[in-house]
Amino acid sequence: MVQQTPVRPLGAPGGGALIDEDWEALRFRVHRSAYREPELFQQEIDRIWNHTWLYLGHETELPRPGDFKTRTLGGRPLIFCRDSDGEVRAFFNSCTHRGTVLCRHSEGNTKFFQCFYHAWAFSNSGELAALPGDDAYPDDPGFRASMALRQVPRLQIHEGFVFVAFDPDVPDLLTHLGAAAHYMSLTAKIGPHGLTTLPGVQLYSVKGNWKLAVENAMDGYHFAPTHNTFVGYLRETGFAVTDDDQYAYDLGGGHGLLVLTGHNGRIGMVWEPRFGDEEKARTTAKRQEMESRLGTELAGEIADASRILFVFPNLLLFDLEALTIRQLEPVAADRTDVRAWQFVEVGEPESVRALRIKTMVSFVGPGGLATPTTSRRTRRCSVASWPPPTRPTPPTTGATCPGAWPTRSRATRAVPSTRARCAASGGTGPAWWAYPRVWPARRRPCPPRPARAARRGSEVTTPTTVRPGVVRVGDREVTRAEVEDFLYHEAQLLDEWRLDEWFTLFEPEGRLEVPTTDGAGWDATTAGYFVCDDYDLIQARVKRLKSRKAHAENPHSRTHRMVSNVILLEGGAETLWITANFVIHRYRDGGTYTYVGRYEHVLKVDPDRLRFRVRRAVPVMESMDAGARLSFIL
Template identity: 40%
Template sequence: MTAERFIIDDREKNLFRVNREAFTSEDVLQRERREIFGKTWLYVGHESEIPGKNDFQTRDVGGRPVIFNRDRHGDVRVLLNTCLHRGSSVCRHSSGNAKIFTCFYHGWAYRNSGELVNVPGNEDYKSEPAAVYKGLQSPPQVDSYRGLYFVNFDPDAPDLLTFLGEARYFIDLAADQSPEGVAILEGTHKYSLKANWKLLVENSIDGYHAKSVHHTYFEMMMELGATPPMLGQDTVNGVAPAGMGTEFPNGHATLMYPANGLPLATDSVKQTLAGLRSQAEQAFGENYANAMFGLARNSVFFPSLILIDLSFGLTLRTFYPVSASETLVTGWQIIPKGVDEEFVKYRIDNALTFWGPAGLATPDDVEALEQAQKGFGARGEVGWSDVSKGMGKPVPAANDELQMRSWWREWNRRITGEQLPTEGTSFVPFDKQGVDA
């Protein structure tokens, strides 16, 4: 496919297409591993997941096993989870508390700050191992924003704040929802799908599919007398025309739409949310609080960090390719600190019944994406996917596809070196004093 283009971006015809080889080629996947997952900022975890000294979480990040931990001094670290001796994992648990990580294979031991401290049979080495092998390695760059920790395996990549740019505003809108901050709830959703990882990127910021794919959920909510999210008056396929899509540099993008209440929430839950909104108004101004609690948001931070911020739940999701046709997904729920148990239970219930692997939304999405991957078997005859909806509009709606095109242009730049211009849309955020920034 080297002689062909991956992207058709025709501004005269308002036509945007993606070559389906991008979803099926193992050669493309290898380039992605090198040029994207090896050179961009990747999410590792939130500081609330390791609250105490010696706490740790193990993760796979961009194909690398890592330990996300606080060392014995309380400093946050990210260590590559591979023994310097013969490569085995030095930590085989998903989470816990440990001062020392010991390789199960031959017993080499490391402090949780990385230093090699014990080698069984050390006297048999003519060179002292602790002098030759300084300790567990860390990615060249580790940084955080609002409690979210990221790594970059490219020492020459721009810093995290530069990479996030203006899109970090949508992280702020999540992080500012309580005066005490936010935390990741204990528990993780892990599941896989037999589809290319980029299909899940598209799906996560796609307002066009909501009513058709998730009709069972919408019907159930309406039968129970609740207003489903994204379904109010004057909607088009489940998304209000008042919503909009946005594009940012570096492939980040967001779709926004009016938040239509709290399905099946008790009065207590509604009062808690109203209290959080009132506190935000006092701290940051009415406009910023309206953006925080009056707009629902699906954001992607390139390449595969998704933040879905709805009134009934706040989901953080990341995913990486296993192969060109399989993806491993990990998801967490974020909760404002200081809320009561009933509010937490409400959010957990929604996390399970809507976003969970056996919920009302995720299986629908998985089926849609796996059907798309299956359809790519006919790519020799039908070789291109269309991502043109809303192209040429002055203000693309939330159920248009600007946000996907923004992401694809960055993907294309990193894979081919071709720099395609943005569509020139602008987003003016509200600052934290309630004044248009």
């Protein structure tokens, strides 16, 4: 059977088809215009995002009454909050008086939201609480009720995952989720006391269509060739990596599931050597705990395989080495904003929490060994789609679905996801992308940081100085000029791409860290990281960046670094805490990106040199440009 799904004409006589599907020829192709044309993108927003359930956030992001977050969803600015009575709510972030953006903070805790324009104030449950010159307005409870904050028409929660809909007539949430609800429940059952998000969020942008971000996450076919350096790193640690035993499922309603059994271990579930012997014993104990609590069959379904769940249209739940929630926000046909949270067990030991954070960000996230490469692949796919080729107009049959995101397949039997299947997917002309015809359907730490002399937001402890600009570390005196020369030398090595020499600046216990937040009072060990590499991972990162298969840096970026305001904070028996400011200009893909922030380093002081024990870069989040990626850049 051959089927083409037509779309409304976009300025071309007769229009054209977006989908070309032939089950007998094992061909499934999507026209590239589905990923680039602004008109189609706007149709998707109008017909999909405005009329279905969207993932807003997790209720554990708001642990206390009065907590709030502001974020944009489906192009609409929202306030996601827990009111004083503990109820989770979502309001349009717009003052009902003149439509001004009401809350200009990204997060916080408050009983009232006050508009900066005319000082109207609203309670965190939405009621109009106060307005200047209220004697000029009707003294009528109905008036105040009519001026309350506008709530989103629908809000429902499943297993702590909060969804909203802008269309009041959508079916209930569980109907929308369908089979996907079961897999969300499996994840929620991992911990005996539940799961929670960490307060830090990875916020970054991908220069590509939102559907490309979904397809990449659900594409197990690219793992070995695209992430070959990471695969090599896992094999060097003694883990036998394979991508043969993986299966994908069409869950209906646009939802999908990818099941992976040989890609990686899972903390607490499937042990691998890089987790360490202590975690091996805990994994055995964890399995026994789950079996006693859930039964052998359910515990096995949860623990025996990694999963990536896509909940249409904007939620990806990664249950890989560790757990990550990823939310997609389409901004334009060629840009997608991404938010990601670490998802962890409540009450787990600190050592396990540290291992979980380190392990996950080593692969997934804008500073991991995978996401920068896949983000670049998305960018390259988008660039290759321009200029728009002429769309062919094949014969059309079946239902018309203008601008909609089609179900990729309608599999009714198990088919292994092998390279042979993709090779049989049909020819690819210049205007089409080819896909396998079906989704197969078969059931199947970061060490603790050194104690810090001064937390952000507290009083700085001034070190005992020998004389101005000199600090004693053990029996050795370290001058600010020596530290400055060390930092300038490091900047030069990175700017000149002398990565092997840069790696020698770390001691064997060295770590590379980039926290997810620069906010006051937040501790990166509990808020999460963009990058959290130990010595072996730093070495793997250098190896990858030097490889021509490191697509995120091939050809590599050009950078210019500036380091200033070097301050020596505290000297110990063998280490020195220092801070400095940095500005990094990066030139990549015809664009210029600027990173601004501060360094918080712990230096190991040797008799004849300085080395990094902890190299920590804390970027100012507001300075992160769309499309900017991290890895070694900071």
